[in-house]
Amino acid sequence: MALAADAHLSWNLAEDMRQLFAFHFMVNAYRAGTIVAVVAAVVGWFMVLRRQAFAGHTLALVGFPGAAGATWLGVSALWGFFGFCLAAALCIAGLRPADGHGYSEESAGIGVVQAFALACGFLFVSLYHGFLNGVNSLLFGSFLGVTDNQVVVLLIVGAGVLAAVAGMARPLLFASLDPDVAAARGVPVRRLSVLFLVLLGVTVAGVSQITGSLLVFALLVMPPATAQLLTPRPALALVVATAISVVVTWLALAVAYFFPPSPIGFFLTTFAFAGYVGAAAFRRASDRRRSLAAAA
Amino acid sequence: MTALLLAQSAGLAHIFGHAYMRNAFLAGTAIAVAVGLIGFFVVLRSQVFTGDALGHVAVTGAAAALAIGVDARLGLFVGTIAIGMAMAVLGRQGQADDVVIGSVFAWILGLGALFLTLFTRSRSAGNGNAGVSVLFGSIFGISSANARVAVAVAAVVVVGVVLIARPLLFASVDSAVAAARGVPVRALGVLFLALVGACAAEATQAVGALLLLGLLAGPAGAAARLTARPYRALWISAALAVAAVWGGLTLSYLAPRVPPSFAILALTSAFYLAAFVAGRPRRTGSRAAM
Numbered sequence: 001m002a003l004a005a006d007a008h009l010s011w012n013l014a015e016d017m018r019q020l021f022a023f024h025f026m027v028n029a030y031r032a033g034t035i036v037a038v039v040a041a042v043v044g045w046f047m048v049l050r051r052q053a054f055a056g057h058t059l060a061l062v063g064f065p066g067a068a069g070a071t072w073l074g075v076s077a078l079w080g081f082f083g084f085c086l087a088a089a090l091c092i093a094g095l096r097p098a099d100g101h102g103y104s105e106e107s108a109g110i111g112v113v114q115a116f117a118l119a120c121g122f123l124f125v126s127l128y129h130g131f132l133n134g135v136n137s138l139l140f141g142s143f144l145g146v147t148d149n150q151v152v153v154l155l156i157v158g159a160g161v162l163a164a165v166a167g168m169a170r171p172l173l174f175a176s177l178d179p180d181v182a183a184a185r186g187v188p189v190r191r192l193s194v195l196f197l198v199l200l201g202v203t204v205a206g207v208s209q210i211t212g213s214l215l216v217f218a219l220l221v222m223p224p225a226t227a228q229l230l231t232p233r234p235a236l237a238l239v240v241a242t243a244i245s246v247v248v249t250w251l252a253l254a255v256a257y258f259f260p261p262s263p264i265g266f267f268l269t270t271f272a273f274a275g276y277v278g279a280a281a282f283r284r285a286s287d288r289r290r291s292l293a294a295a296a
Numbered sequence: 297m298t299a300l301l302l303a304q305s306a307g308l309a310h311i312f313g314h315a316y317m318r319n320a321f322l323a324g325t326a327i328a329v330a331v332g333l334i335g336f337f338v339v340l341r342s343q344v345f346t347g348d349a350l351g352h353v354a355v356t357g358a359a360a361a362l363a364i365g366v367d368a369r370l371g372l373f374v375g376t377i378a379i380g381m382a383m384a385v386l387g388r389q390g391q392a393d394d395v396v397i398g399s400v401f402a403w404i405l406g407l408g409a410l411f412l413t414l415f416t417r418s419r420s421a422g423n424g425n426a427g428v429s430v431l432f433g434s435i436f437g438i439s440s441a442n443a444r445v446a447v448a449v450a451a452v453v454v455v456g457v458v459l460i461a462r463p464l465l466f467a468s469v470d471s472a473v474a475a476a477r478g479v480p481v482r483a484l485g486v487l488f489l490a491l492v493g494a495c496a497a498e499a500t501q502a503v504g505a506l507l508l509l510g511l512l513a514g515p516a517g518a519a520a521r522l523t524a525r526p527y528r529a530l531w532i533s534a535a536l537a538v539a540a541v542w543g544g545l546t547l548s549y550l551a552p553r554v555p556p557s558f559a560i561l562a563l564t565s566a567f568y569l570a571a572f573v574a575g576r577p578r579r580t581g582s583r584a585a586m
Contacts, residue, residue, distance in 0.1 A: 053394040054345040061506075095572075107344040108517030112568045114348070115510025119561035122432040122507070126555050139431070140409040214352070215409070218402035225395045263413050269406025276399050 020254055028146040029210075032154050033249040036207045037219060039158040041245035042165055043203040044220035045238050046196065048228060050176045053221055054107055055092050058114040059201050060216035062088040063208035065121030067138050072128040078153060081205040088113055089201030093194040140212040140265045150209065157206045161199055172196060173234060215265040219245055222272035229279040248272045311549055320435045320556070323443040324541040326450035327502045328511070332537030333457045334495045335516035336530045337488060341468045345394060346383060346489065347512045349401040350496040353379045354505040356408030357497070358430040363411040368430065369445075372497035379404070380493030384486040433504030433557045435545070442501070449498050456491050464488060465526055502541070503557045511537060514564030521575030540564045 021027055047056045063081045070080025095109035165172075175182040175189045183189045208216045227241035252267035312318055338347050357375020358368040383397065429437070438446070457464075467474040467481045475481045499508035515536035519529040544560030 048395055051394055053398040054348065057345075057348065057398065107342060108339045108513045108520065109568070109572065111344045111348060111509045111513030112517060112565050115507050115514065115561050116565040118432075118506045119510065119558045119565075122504075122555055123558040126558075127553065140412070212409075214405050215402065217398060218406065221395060221398040221402060225399055228395075263409045266406045266410040266413075269403045269409075273399060273403035273406075 020257060025144055025146065026253075026257060028148065028151055029144070029253055030250070031151045032146045032210055033253050034246060035151075035154045035158045036210050037223075037245040037249040038242050039161050039203050040207050040216070040219040041223045041241040042162060042238060043200055044245075045224035045227065045241050046165070046172060046176065047200060047220060048224040049173075050196070052197075052200070053217075054110055055197065056200055056204065056220050057217045058092065058110050058117075059085055059088055059197075060204040060208055060220070061114055061213050062117040062201075063205055063216070064138050064213035065117050065124060066205070067208075067213075068121045068124035068128070072124045077209070078150070081209060082202065084117065085201040085205035086198065088117060089197040090194075093197045138212060139214045140263050146210065154206050154209075157202060161203055161206075164195075164199055168192060168195065210264075211268060212265055215269055218265075218269040218272050219249070222269075222276050223248065226272075226276045226279040229276075229283045244272075244275055248275065311546065315440065316436050316438075317545070317549065319438045319440050319443040320545055321542070323438045323446040324435055324502055324545055324560075325538055326447040327498050328537040328541040329534050330450040330453040330457075331495050331499050331508070331511045332515050332534030333454060333530060334492055335512040335514075335537070336519060336526075336533040337457070337464060337468060338492060338512055339516040339520055340465075340526070341488075343489075343492070344509070344513050345397055346380075347492060347496065348509050349383070349397050350376050350380055350489075350493055351500070351505050351508045351512075352401050352405045352408070354496050354500045354508070355430060356404045356411065358500065358505065359408045359411035359415060362430075363415040369497070369501070372500055373494065376493035376496045377490050378493075380489035380496075381486050384482075384489040429504070430500065431504050431506050432555070433500065433502055433507060435502045435556050436548075438501065446498060446501065449494060453491055453494055453498070456487075460484060460487065461527075461530070503560055507557050507561050510561045510564050511540070514561075514568045515540065518567045518571035518575075521571040536567050537564070540567060 021030070044056070047053065062084045066080035066082075066084030067077040068080070069084070070077045091113050092110055095106055095113070171182070171187045172192055174185075175187050175192050179189050204216050204220070207219060211219060223245035224237070224241045226244055227237040230240055231237050248268060248271045251271050252264055255267045256264040312321070335347075338344055354372050354376050357371040357373075359371075360375070361368045361371025383400075386396070463474070463479045464484050466477075467479050467484050471481050495512075496505075496508055499511055502508075503511055516529075516533040518536055519533035522532060523529050540560050540563040543563045544556055544558075547559040547563075548554050548556035
């Protein structure tokens with residue numbers, strides 16, 4: 001590591017930690033980051049399993065017009081994030097064909113929702129002059145401004161989402177793996193699908209306040225994708241995804257703090273992607289070893 | 297800005313009296329035709345998410361070019377075409393997996409964030425708008441030389457699509473049978489994503505990297521709901537895209553506070569919504585009418 005690049009960083013880890021948490025904003029960033037990482041990993045795992053990456057990405061981007069609109073109207077960005085993400089989740093749920101087929105038309109609809117939402121965000125930004133620096137932090141994230149109040153809201157929202165996921169985990173898993181059989185067994189597949197999209201919307205609304213709208217998706221998709229490469233067992237994969245997500249977030253926050261000009265989003269995505277590539281290489285190597293062993 | 301306000305008071309009659317308006321219409325029309333045609337195949341092949349990813353790659357390409365100080369368009373074209381072809385080559389059957397696409401472009405976007413930060417810090421505050429215009433487009437800022445380049449690139453894309461339309465349609469609808477009949481399915485997939493990449497780079501100049509998805513998916517999605525005939529849908533898609541661009545430019549000319557990108561996207565969304573409500577509810581059955 002380029003230790004000489006910054007005078008703050010030393011070989012004394014305890015001293016580094018003391019510096020890291022010397023400011024209240026950093027403590028808050030770590031609190032918020034941890035909550036966000038856990039919730040994103042759990043919900044993201046189901047998202048990856050259900051192949052709804054595109055819907056998740058769209059919901060994530062919708063936070064941007066929400067926040068921009070709220071700033072323009074002069075209300076708290078929190079309302080904008082949650083209001084817009086929930087509305088978009090219901091929109092996407094409405095576009096989904098009842099029989100579960102017709103993916104390509106559904107994805108065209110999702111694409112339209114996404115582009116229109118972003119266009120609205122641009123409109124709000126241009127109506128509200130002098131907001132240009134805000135655009136960057138809305139899109140690419142900033143951990144500097146997390147208030148105590150936001151941490152409390154995130155904690156409540158995160159606990160609510162996790163409780164809801166825990167409550168519907170079994171039927172959701174069933175409905176995600178085999179919707180036809182699940183429906184035949186009396187699982188309310190369609191209602192679960194709508195409910196899951198709403199949970200996804202709430203999650204990204206919370207997460208995007210830290211990571212920015214463009215990079216929420218990194219936390220949602222990469223740790224679960226990495227975990228699924230490492231283990232096929234659902235419960236273990238959830239634990240692994242959460243662990244990866246938390247470690248990546250902590251590392252990214254620390255590095256972004258010690259090397260100030262670079263955006264946190266860059267480090268977050270880079271660490272998560274490095275983990276993903278590493279897991280893919282590990283998986284490939286172990287597959288080859290197994291097939292060699294089988295051949296021998 | 298004053299020119300815009302004067303233009304408004306002069307009314308619609310003088311809309312083509314302004315050079316920036318003529319350039320915007322020229323480039324906008326060319327881009328709309330190309331994106332509309334490409335969009336039809338993007339929707340047909342269920343590659344909307346890939347198109348989305350290429351739009352985000354465009355952010356990084358342009359930001360990287362700005363950060364190292366070369367023309368943003370170079371970064372746009374190199375970035376989107378290279379990543380588009382890489383996606384086609386790496387994916388099975390020329391189609392990449394959602395999760396792989398998502399992981400790759402999330403990281404590329406993180407790189408884009410870094411480049412944008414480097415760029416905005418290295419320049420004076422007055423130039424900080426360049427990042428925003430990459431993200432959301434600046435069609436009124438297109439020079440006449442840029443408009444001619446846009447027309448030339450769009451012409452290449454349109455000719456490319458028309459040339460491969462028949463085999464591509466076959467390969468998209470039933471790739472296994474097409475492969476058995478000797479259609480080079482994989483090569484077509486790679487070529488197609490290269491064209492999508494070129495299109496994405498073009499459209500970034502008009503509506504911006506974040507909004508080109510609407511122009512790609514909206515008209516094509518609407519066309520797919522209006523007719524089951526592929527060639528008819530292809531032309532409807534192009535026509536709707538052109539209508540959205542013309543209407544959007546006119547709206548933005550009449551109401552200068554509304555950015556042209558928003559007006560264009562609002563129209564494509566309206567078209568899609570109208571087609572969604574009015575269009576045929578089921579694909580099966582109407583297929584027999586082909």
